[in-house]
Amino acid sequence: MLELKQVTLSFGRTKILDAIDFRLEPGARVGVLGSSGAGKSTLLKLAAGLLKPNSGHCLNSYRHPLLVFQEPRLLPWRSIQDNIEIPLRASGVPKNEARLRATHWLERVDLPDAGKAWPGELSGGMAQRAALARAFALQPDLLLLDEPFSALDPALRAALSRLCTECVKDTGAALLCISHHPHELVEMVDRCVLIEGGQLQSFDFENSTNGRSREAAAHILHQTLLRHETPGPDQTKRTVA
Numbered sequence: 001m002l003e004l005k006q007v008t009l010s011f012g013r014t015k016i017l018d019a020i021d022f023r024l025e026p027g028a029r030v031g032v033l034g035s036s037g038a039g040k041s042t043l044l045k046l047a048a049g050l051l052k053p054n055s056g057h058c059l060n061s062y063r064h065p066l067l068v069f070q071e072p073r074l075l076p077w078r079s080i081q082d083n084i085e086i087p088l089r090a091s092g093v094p095k096n097e098a099r100l101r102a103t104h105w106l107e108r109v110d111l112p113d114a115g116k117a118w119p120g121e122l123s124g125g126m127a128q129r130a131a132l133a134r135a136f137a138l139q140p141d142l143l144l145l146d147e148p149f150s151a152l153d154p155a156l157r158a159a160l161s162r163l164c165t166e167c168v169k170d171t172g173a174a175l176l177c178i179s180h181h182p183h184e185l186v187e188m189v190d191r192c193v194l195i196e197g198g199q200l201q202s203f204d205f206e207n208s209t210n211g212r213s214r215e216a217a218a219h220i221l222h223q224t225l226l227r228h229e230t231p232g233p234d235q236t237k238r239t240v241a
């Protein structure tokens with residue numbers, strides 16, 4: 001369980017998150033939306049334990065949070081198989097087990113023959129799939145995705161989002177996922193939070209659409225994002241601490 005209570009986080013004198021409350025239960029899948037610079041990655045870094053709040057409480061009982069970035073961040077001088085095995089070995093997994101897990105997850109992400117390849121030989125989509133295999137092989141109980149598919153074309157993005165959602169459901173990990181694409185995000189998650197002006201607004205699909213389809217939820221989120229991304233006279237200003 002991740003629980004933020006009245007958490008405030010500032011960089012210098014600028015408040016990024018302002019007394020927010022947030023809970024992420026085991027196995028829950030939550031999307032994070034907001035305009036550029038709103039504080040989405042900051043929320044993920046709090047969840048990963050990479051940042052500490054200035055005030056409030058951050059209770060985190062997830063033991064294996066794992067952050068996946070927009071770029072695959074593979075070691076270019078090691079094979080794909082090694083890229084998956086090295087972090088496993090570093091976390092104490094025996095050699096044989098590491099090999100088995102790497103092979104299993106390369107098959108799961110549809111890269112069964114890529115183990116001996118160098119990262120530079122893979123397409124962008126293949127490299128991101130290898131990064132997902134590396135992440136799932138580490139058996140995270142909390143997966144934090146920071147726009148992991150945004151550099152890919154729409155068809156590939158949709159395919160990888162689906163694959164990732166299947167793997168998250170299979171492993172039972174909790175998911176916190178940033179995306180700028182509400183239509184894809186609603187297929188991956190059960191609810192969303194929108195960050196704006198340091199505040200966090202929750203969109204429970206059942207409640208915010210009166211039980212209508214996820215398509216309706218995506219439409220509402222898209223319209224909300226457009227409103228927030230268009231500066232208006234009443235737009236909330238970020239506060240200075």
Ligand SMILES: Nc1ncnc2c1ncn2[C@@H]1O[C@H](COP(=O)(O)OP(=O)(O)OP(=O)(O)O)[C@@H](O)[C@H]1O
Nearest residue numbers: 011012016034035036037038039040041042043178
């Ligand atoms: N280490 C840091 N030091 C100072 N300012 C920072 C630091 N990290 C982030 N910021 C600032 O905090 C604000 C929120 O950053 P964050 O990366 O969380 O935004 P974001 O919503 O993820 O944006 P984007 O969608 O563009 O990635 C930005 O104004 C950013 O410049």
